Amino acid sequence: LQCEQQGTRELTAHDYVYEIKRLASSRIVSPILGHMGDYVEGLGDLSKTLQEHDKALKEKIQKETGSAFPPATADLPWLDLREFDLPGAKALDDHTLEIRVNGKYPQFIYWLAMPFFAPIPWEADAFYSQKGFIENNLVLDWWPVGTGAYMLTENDPNSRMVLSRNPNHRGEPYPSEGEPGDKAKGLLADAGKTMPFIDRVVFTREKEGIPYWNKFLQGYYDTSGVSADTFDQAIRASADGDAALTPDMAEKGIRLETSLSTSMFYLGFNWLDPVVGPGSSAEEARRAKLLRQAIAIAMDWEEFSQIFTNGRAVPAHGPVPPGLFGYEEGEAGYNTQVYNLVDGKPVRKPVEDALALLKQAGYDNGIDPKTGQPLTLALDTTGGGPGDKARFDWYRKQFAKLNIQLDIRATDWNRFQEKIRKGNAQIFFLGWNADYPDPENFLFLLYGPNSRAKTAGENASNYSNAQYDAMFERMKTMPNNEERAAIISQMTDLVQDDVPWLFAFVPQQFGLIHEWYGNVKPNDLARNSIKYKTIDTAKRDQARKEWNQPEWWPIPVLLLALALFIWPAWAAWKRREQAMGIREDLAATVANRTGGKR
Structure with missing residues (x-):
């Protein structure tokens, strides 16, 4: 070459x-x-x-x-x-x-x-x-070539990866403008300075969560997430109910950064399924919609969040997550099919409303008129290990409110994807992370021509509604203005009524940041944020020294314990030696008196 x-x-x-x-x-x-x-x-x-x-x-x-x-x-x-x-x-x-x-x-x-x-x-x-x-x-x-602020100089994903400053980088000035509140948080203190600020970035893989957490508390990692195992140690509820740091974390100067993820989790209904899909007649479509609406009320995603995410999720009311254009907050944005407005806040409708819808659908008290037995539906999902049992039991509990039996068909990821691809799943749990900050990136997931089973698109529910599709075609190329917002609102109302998805929740991200780690601002879509970061190495070194002082007191305690353990044996040995000495002296005396004869 x-x-x-x-x-x-x-x-x-x-x-x-x-x-x-x-x-x-x-x-x-x-x-x-x-x-x-x-x-x-x-x-x-x-x-x-x-x-x-x-x-x-x-x-x-x-x-x-x-x-x-x-x-x-x-x-x-x-x-x-x-x-x-x-x-x-x-x-x-x-x-x-x-x-x-x-x-x-x-x-x-x-x-x-x-x-x-x-x-x-x-x-x-x-x-x-x-x-x-x-x-x-x-x-x-494996060994990429680029023009970014850093070069990948060590690449062992099973152990560690190292980024080193690119000596040929063009250099970029740190932003001098930001969002409201950025200046007060010190995020504009480095305005105009040439980036990047850090010479070397080391990513180390810790195979166990507890060692990673302990090293973070010792100052050997600059930032950490919050796992379920360490949540209570790090987070407490403040007086107004918001998440706050525990006193131990605050005493170390650790900061808590929270943000809503630009992602969405949902329970999808397969539009091609003869029971939960619209079927082939207006009557079948009516019954299936009422069934889906009843299930939407029964699924208590607020409870799910408290049990399985430590409350780190907010209920989703539509297909567009918070932070993107088209998302409606407050009274204008809540899902009227699932919630009532009480004192200005959405409250999930009672299960009696769901049972009434179920009766209108022809499934009085959850009974399938064709069999005379409780209606049985199937949830296709991944997993099936011991850690998934609690979640599966929770799903069954929600459907049991309507006297519906839920058959959970757990399989591996490849088999699950195959079912979705062929349109063989009935109900399934999926999510979507934003590729870019535009509502089109979520609304296209319900666009009919994007059907997974028909065109290998991203519409996993195979949802098809001519009215929705027409509005999507208009909306997708429009600028962010009032007209576009109005169309998105109509599209949201339509899918809230049709229920191709049970809008589950939007995850909330928690990050713990040491005080020496600067210019940290959550951005779920950015992949180039390291160049903005700063490290006060002197402050970090001082903290490590203070937090990792050698504990000398165990040494005398150990010596004392060792002495107490050894003393009885030494004393017994001493007594034995003394006894043997007496016997030897006695034997010598007897020998002397008898002239050495017996």
Whole structure:
């Protein structure tokens, strides 16, 4: 391999073009090819061209070698993507990149900030494609090449990973503006200074939670989450009911950072199922909707949060989580199908309301009229180990409120995914983490043409509603304005009534931060936050010294215990020695008197 540059070189627009072309290569198997193929001009056609190229290359190699089988894709020679044209991505010059997108897609700007579009130098692609490299794990995703603030200099995911400051980094100024309250929290104190601030970042894998927690308390880790095992030691309820640090944590100068995750968990109903789905007639659709509405009331997600998350979750009322445009707070945003408004706060409707809906659906007191027995529904899920039993029992308890029997079909993740993919699950529990901060990224999960079973899309419920789909088509490319907010509100009302999902909860994240760790601000979508962070190493060293003073008192206690343990044995040995001495003296005296004869 001949490379003009074997150290470092300037990033150019050509490196971005090269990576976008990589999305089309079947050798990469990009998970976003199908989606981006609809938007980046010519990307789908390039994918077909590259597939045909590799197919012809395999046939040629097989013919030349006389092999019975074509070579594996990994054994093919390097594919130089510079030789292929992509109309939708052009480098107009070294510093100007042009990307052509089909139609309107304002969310595309968010995709550009994701790893899929990180620039790749052709030299790195060629280098890691050399024969024997893959077999020895010398691959690009193990030893990445980039232009970021840090370099991956040690990579052992089972032990530790080390990021070192990139000496060739361009340097970026710390922000001088922020959100309200940032300045008061000291988050703008480093405004204008060149980032990054930390020279070396070490990630260590602790296989057990308790050793990790103890090392955090000793100051050997700068930050920590809060597990169920350590929750009571770290967190207490304040006077107003909010989470606060325990006195021991506060005394150490530890800070508590909380934030709602841009994610959503839900219990989904399969729209293709003959019982919980709309069926083939208006009457079947009516009965199934009433059944879903009844179950939605019975599922007490507030109780679930208290039992299984230590209260670190808030009930979800719609498909858009807090923090994203289109989320409605207060009275305007609560789910009227499931909650009543009491003193300005949503309160879950009583189970009697759910039983009334069940009766209207033809399942009086949960009895299936076809069998005369309690209705049986199936929940497909993953797990099944001892740790899942309590959660499964809780699910059964919720359905039992309606006299419905719940059959839990637990399996491994691959089998579960297969059921979802084929549309064979009846009820299932899933979640979604935001890819980017736009409501479209959640609302598309219920868009009919995205059906998992029909089009391999992300609509796992296979929900289909022409009215919802039409509103989604209008909403998805609109700017964030009042009209878009109104459409999202109508879409939310529609799915609250249809109940393709039981909106479960939005997780709340808790983070514990030592006082020497600066510029920490929760951001669930950011993946480049380390460069903003600061470490006061002097303060950390002092804390470690104070918190890890050697405990000398056990030594004298141990010596005393050892002495008390040894003393009886020593005393017995001494008495025995004395007794033996007396016997020897007596024997000598007798011998002297008898002249040594007996």
